[in-house]
Amino acid sequence: MKKTINVVAAVIENENNEILCALRSHDMSIPNKWEFPGGKVEVGESLHDALEREITEELQCKIVAGEVIHEHTHEYESFIVHLTCLHTRIIEGIPHSTEHAKLIWLPKENLNSIIWAPADIPVVKVIMQKA
Numbered sequence: 001m002k003k004t005i006n007v008v009a010a011v012i013e014n015e016n017n018e019i020l021c022a023l024r025s026h027d028m029s030i031p032n033k034w035e036f037p038g039g040k041v042e043v044g045e046s047l048h049d050a051l052e053r054e055i056t057e058e059l060q061c062k063i064v065a066g067e068v069i070h071e072h073t074h075e076y077e078s079f080i081v082h083l084t085c086l087h088t089r090i091i092e093g094i095p096h097s098t099e100h101a102k103l104i105w106l107p108k109e110n111l112n113s114i115i116w117a118p119a120d121i122p123v124v125k126v127i128m129q130k131a
């Protein structure tokens with residue numbers, strides 16, 4: 001049976017209505033695809049706590065996590081991901097990549113100009129509808 005992992009990801013918007021997009025590196029799972037920064041929720045952790053922890057580790061800045069934008073389940077070939085994306089804003093620092101190949105800020109209306117991890121496509125559509 002395929003394993004299901006619970007993942008929480010940050011839709012980080014700046015004052016220019018741009019969204020932070022992170023490129024998975026060639027040595028990660030789902031390589032060379034764009035995603036929203038975040039990661040797996042640990043046992044006993046709330047979504048908000050998990051996201052704030054992951055962003056501190058991954059981007060070396062502090063965010064505050066807000067409402068859920070979208071959540072759904074996507075089945076990959078070897079595992080299933082339950083992805084919850086939260087609206088967030090940075091409260092301290094500037095994002096620096098510690099794990100990703102690249103970070104870019106993209107205007108909401110251009111989010112479909114890059115190749116997203118398949119699980120992210122529904123949330124990208126939701127964000128673009130609100131652009």
Ligand SMILES: Nc1nc2c([nH]c(=O)n2[C@H]2C[C@H](O)[C@@H](COP(=O)(O)OP(=O)(O)OP(=O)(O)O)O2)c(=O)[nH]1
Nearest residue numbers: 007009028029035036037038039040081117119120
């Ligand atoms: N953080 C994040 N992960 C995503 C997104 N979309 C998506 O399919 N995923 C997948 C990629 C990973 O397999 C998993 C997230 O786990 P992770 O961030 O701990 O991934 P990882 O590469 O560090 O871990 P691993 O797969 O090497 O064990 O969920 C997304 O938008 N953000």
